[in-house]
Amino acid sequence: MSDQKLNVLMCGTGEYTTGWTGSGASKSDKKIGVVALTLFDLRRLGKVDQLGMVGTNGKKFPDIRQHLVDNIGKVYRDMDTTFDAFPEGDVINPEAYKDAIDKLSSGDAVVIFTPDSTHFPIALYAIERGIHVLVTKPAVQLLSHHSELVAAARKHNVVCFVEHHKRFDPVYSDAKARAATLGEFNFFSAWMSQPKSQLETFRAWAGKDSDISYYLSSHHIDIHCWIMQGRAVPTRVTASAATGIATSEPYNCVPQTEDTITLLVDWQSLSSSKHKGTAVYTASWTAPLKAGVHSAQHWYYMAEKGEINVDQAHRGYDIVNDETGKAWYNPFYMKYSPSESGHFDGQRGYGYVSIEKFVDAARSVNAGLTQPADYDGHGLPTIANTILTTAILNAGRISLDEKRPVTIKHENDQWILE
Known part of the structure; x- marks a missing residue:
């Protein structure tokens, strides 16, 4: 690996990037965020150089900077929390990302954690300027947009990953390897939920710009697509939704907001015409408030020769606390407690690894050691490797809106929906 460091622009200033929400520090399990913390640490370790952060409202940055100093800079040794901010001052600019990206050079990188509906324009703008891109899930909302990003990343020879961090969870990745030994796929069921309090965090966009299926089911749909890669393909999607909680007091989300969305998906084996499978993916953001976990998450996989239950x-x-009761924690994702020397100690968490893998890939391509296309063959969540996840999610949205099943087809080297 070259010793050339990577300059990175963080797009989005919210909970996942900084741990800061509009009403103060997040009350979730990401109180000091994931993205900025990881990049500050990668800068400490010599992989990253200049950092920037872009949002739409410059007024937020003084509070964000103070939050990061208090909760990261003063907590971990040798942690520099400085970054360039866009837009500066009391400015509101929904297209500030263009100014920020224009200041980057070819070979720099952007990490996109913004509302789902904004992923495509930001990612495309960066790719067309020779910038490496890591975009959070769902990559985009339309299959056509996903295909466009695949083509643009190839044309401009940049790394484009989707931040599907569940692929780096050691349990999920081990289960994926074991699934390959169980023969033809038969049935998959996934459940993922977050407490109703998330609707307060996401009220600005919940139901308007995206839905719970795009936001949460994208995790497990991607895991299933990853397990099935080269073995089976989705052919038809039928969606169903529960409503009434998100749109009522005290959340008052827009009228079209669903509470819980279920996608029923038909799968066809690529090696046996008689083997078909079914999958059921359900996600909800109206789970109870005191369940003891931030994200309930489990899945079941059944095949010819066995089953997997995660x-x-x-x-x-x-842990039981007198004040809050029983809670289940997940230090495998992000470990926030410092090391013996007082430094950040979460380098093995899969939330961290997911971002580091992207940084390593971008640096390797910049050094001429690898090509972006190489990573498509590594089982990594590249933009090319994640297209069926978008196909299923997009088909599910159409199925809900038009109250009909949607077919997924592969024609002329393109995935299309009918």
Whole structure:
């Protein structure tokens, strides 16, 4: 690996990037965020150089800077929390990302954690300027946009990953390897939920710009697509939704907001015409408030020769507190407690690894050691490797809106929906 460091622009200033929400520090399990903390640490370790952060409202940055100093800079040794901010001052500019990206050079990188509906324009703007891109899930909302990003990343020879961090969870990745030994796929069921309090965090866009299926089911749909890669393809999607909680007091989300969305998906084996499978993916953001976990998450996989059952909400690690009761924690995702020397100690968490893998890939391509296309063959969540996840999510949205099943087809080297 070259010793050339990577300059990175963080797009989005919210909970996942900084741990800061409009009403103060997040009350979730990401109180000091994931993205900025990881990049500050990668800068400490010599992989990253200049950092920037872009939002739409410059007024937020003084509070964000103070929050990062208090909760990261003063907590971990040798942690520099400085970054360039866009827009500066009391400015509101929904297209500030263009000014920020225009200041980057070819070979720099952007990490996009913004509302789902904004991923495509930001990612495309960066790719067309020779910038490497890591975009959070769902990559985009339309299959056509996903295909456009695949083509643009190839044309401009840049790394484009989707931040599907569940692929780096050691349980999920081990289960994926074991699934390959169980023969033809038969049935998959996934459940993922977050408490109703998330609707307060996401009220600005919940139901308007995106839905709970795009936001949460994208995790498990991607895991299933990853397990099935080269073995089976989705062919038809039928969606159903529960409503009434998000749109009522005290959340008052827009009238079209669903509470819980279920996608029923038909799968066809690529090696046996008689083997078909079914999958059921359900996600909700109206789970109870005191369940003891932030994200309930489990899935079940059944095949010809066996089954796999994964519960990643309860990892054999629970804590009881007089004030709050019983809670299950997940230090495998992000470990926030400092090391013996007082430094950040979460480098093995899969939330961190996911971002580091992207940084390493971008640096390797910049050094001429690898090509972006190489990573498509590594089982990594590249933009090319994640297209069927978008196909299923997009088909699910059409199915809900038009109250009909949607077919997924592969024609002329393109995935299309009918």
